[in-house]
Amino acid sequence: MSERNLRRRFWASFAWLTLGLGLAIVILRFQLGLGAVTNLSDQFPWGLWVGFDVLCGVGLAAGGFTITALVHLFHIRRLEPIVRPAVLTAFLGYVLVIVALVIDLGRPWNLWHPLVMWNPRSVMFEVSWCVMLYTAVLALEASGMLFEHLGWRRALTLQKAFTTPLVVAGVLLSTLHQSSLGAFYLLSPGKLHPLWYSAALPLLFWISSVAAGFAMVLVESRLSGRAFGRELEMPVQRLVGRMLLGALVVLALARGLDLAVRGVLAHVFDGTYEASLLQLEVTLGILLPIVLLSHRRWRARASGLWAAGLLTVFGFVIHRLNVSITGFEASRGATYIPAWTEIVVSLALVTAGFLAFRWVAAHLPVFPPRALARVPDRARRWTR
Amino acid sequence: MKIIRPQGILIDITRCLGCGQCVEACRTLHGQSPEPEPGARLSASDRTVVDERYSQPVRRMCMHCLDPACASACPVAALRKTAAGPVVYDASRCLGCRYCLQACPFDVPRYEWDQPVPSVVKCDLCADRLAAGGLPACVEACPAEAAQFGPRDELIAEARRRIADDPTSYHPRIYGLEEVGGTSVLFLSPVSFEELGFPTGLPSEPLPDRTAVAIERVPGIVGVGALFLSAVWWITKRREEVAxxxxxAEPPRRRRPDPPETTGNEEEHHV
Known part of the structure; x- marks a missing residue:
């Protein structure tokens, strides 16, 4: 058996094993309650499934609204080839977020309640509505691929006619709930560590989601290169890289200004546990990719862009986990470390996302052939 | 929502004997054995406890905020502040998102982590008994009059009177008067509240004001956003049509030409 085959088999077994184990844990969770499979507590009512699956899932799917806006509203035609992969990623991302919510909510069979039981003062109410509506928008945006595959010309024409209003709605809904995920934490002064608690959290969440969305496009391009032997043409990747750079510079300025205005800039360097975590997230997820992207030598290379995208994504995940988990440890007088069962379920959801993307991309016209560059054969790993 | 003379409880720690009869009454009312769980912490079965960790025995229970963070957080209004004073919970509406636990500045709500159909558990100030003209079970059970039930404004006047009459026995502050906009449960103490483990750095404005700022921006974002995006769409489209x-025309000039294209696989030769 060739090495490639072995590797493929290994990853396939790993993926299905994770999915199977995750499913078993979810069944246990519904029989025995959340406490049986999680380390959640009254001190830490939100853990990995909220901090990673929901907060990061939504944020990393932001490419769906930014790329559609740039192409369909700003008419930057060069980005057209990445619209479909970005929309597909976002749609699958939101579906997985909803699956994660079904697992994490105590009474998920009441998921529809916000539709009829209103509390307009609640940020969670607003987020529920936005996520439901935006998932519908993404489904409509992604439906074009299906119609094209099925050869339903009239449905496709109709879908295209509604592109602009759909994209506008998508941008507005995304702006609202991406920022509202940060607004959740406005209720927690004195609980969330002052390095992260800020009235500007909604704005910071929105800006960082824009950056994360671009970063995911770069990461995805590389992964598609591995899986399908096709990745984005370099000029397109570079353009996305420049946009990521712009978003990161704005984010760096906003984060710095926020810390300075609130008078806690000095605490970033006082050597505490929280300070080190903040340094980690800012260095890894903002400063390092800025350095990489502002050197044309690295920006011109696929590997430089891939590294910058991956670092941004890592830093983004650390930021969301800091705001949702580690930033609460000091005031709780307790720590939360996810149970292995929580980690497996999160891994299973990520795996499901990869498998679903690969399956859809293999069957529907996700990648328009003309704008993709062929990746040399030896880099291909997942092709069937 | 206009609140007319909401009721509340004044807990006077100087009078508390630490006998725990309030806890027993509360547990019995909710169909549990009278003996509380060890540790004297609020739990999914203890809606109130007598905390013995400090120099004085301290009652812990829901503060029944005047503008509760938990109720503003709840997406489906399963938690709400009633005009009579209690903050009540309706499990049939609840999604189980636990934002209420996350939001409570006093860390009061508890969750049934070991239940397949879990509920939020917290004191409801015996709202049913109040509606029937009765007293909260814990107040009724107290042998030392350490807990007094009544309209909040009267309780505040009473608390002020006690402090003024005996300033040596009382710490001068009424806890709950201003914390997060005021609470229906008020505390008097012989020592500072910091010494008893109460959160003392809370703002005096209601916490929901902070999320209201974000929510009030929604119509503006939608309006201005829609206008801005439409304008961008129209202008860039027009520019494209004109072009x-x-x-x-002459090819667009680039400010700085990027170096020649490389793919990811070439770099291995450079490095």
Whole structure:
């Protein structure tokens, strides 16, 4: 058996094993309650499934609204080839977020309640509505691929006619709930560590989601290169890289200004546990990719862009986990470390996302052939 | 929502004997054995406890905020502040998102982590008994009059009177008067509240004011956003049409030419 085959088999077994184990844990969770499979507590009512699956899932799917806006509203035609992969990623991302919510909510069979039981003062109410509506928008945006595959010309024409209003709605809904995920934490002064608690959290969440969305496009391009032997043409990747750079510079300025205005800039360097975590997230997820992207030598290379995208994504995940988990440890007088069962379920959801993307991309016209560059054969790993 | 003379409880720690009869009454009322769980912490079965960790025995229970963070957080209004004073919970509406636990500045709500159909558990100030003209079970059970039930404004006047009459026995502050906009449960203490483990750095404005700022921006974001995006769409579209009509002009100038294209696989030769 060739090495490639072995590797493929290994990853396939790993993926299905994770999915199977995750499913078993979810069944246990519904029989025995959340406490049986999680380390959640009254001190830490939100853990990995909220901090990673929901907060990061939504944020990393932001490419769906930014790329559609740039192409369909700003008419930057060069980005057209990445619209479909970005929309597909976002749609699958939101579906997985909803699956994660079904697992994490105590009474998920009441998921529809916000539709009829209103509390307009609640940020969670607003987020529920936005996520439901935006998932519908993404489904409509992604439906074009299906119609094209099925050869339903009239449905496709109709879908295209509604592109602009759909994209506008998508941008507005995304702006609202991406920022509202940060607004959740406005209720927690004195609980969330002052390095992260800020009235500007909604704005910071929105800006960082824009950056994360671009970063995911770069990461995805590389992964598609591995899986399908096709990745984005370099000029397109570079353009996305420049946009990521712009978003990161704005984010760096906003984060710095926020810390300075609130008078806690000095605490970033006082050597505490929280300070080190903040340094980690800012260095890894903002400063390092800025350095990489502002050197044309690295920006011109696929590997430089891939590294910058991956670092941004890592830093983004650390930021969301800091705001949702580690930033609460000091005031709780307790720590939360996810149970292995929580980690497996999160891994299973990520795996499901990869498998679903690969399956859809293999069957529907996700990648328009003309704008993709062929990746040399030896880099291909997942092709069937 | 206009609140007319909401009721509340004044807990006077100087009078508390630490006998725990309030806890027993509360547990019995909710169909549990009278003996509380060890540790004297609020739990999914203890809606109130007598905390013995400090120099004085301290009652812990829901503060029944005047503008509760938990109720503003709840997406489906399963938690709400009633005009009579209690903050009540309706499990049939609840999604189980636990934002209420996350939001409570006093860390009061508890969750049934070991239940397949879990509920939020917290004191409801015996709202049913109040509606029937009765007293909260814990107040009724107290042998030392350490807990007094009544309209909040009267309780505040009473608390002020006690402090004024005996300033040596009382710490001068009434806890709950201003914390997060005021609470229906008020505390008097012989020592500072910091010494008893109460959160003392809370703002005096209601916490929901902070999320209201974000929510109030929604119509503006939608309006201005829709206008801005439409304008961008129209302008860039127009520019594209003009460019097409004028035909291919001179090629667009680049400020800085990027170096020649490389793919990810070439770099291995450079490094």
């Amino acid at each position: 097409r009509a004028e035909g291919p």
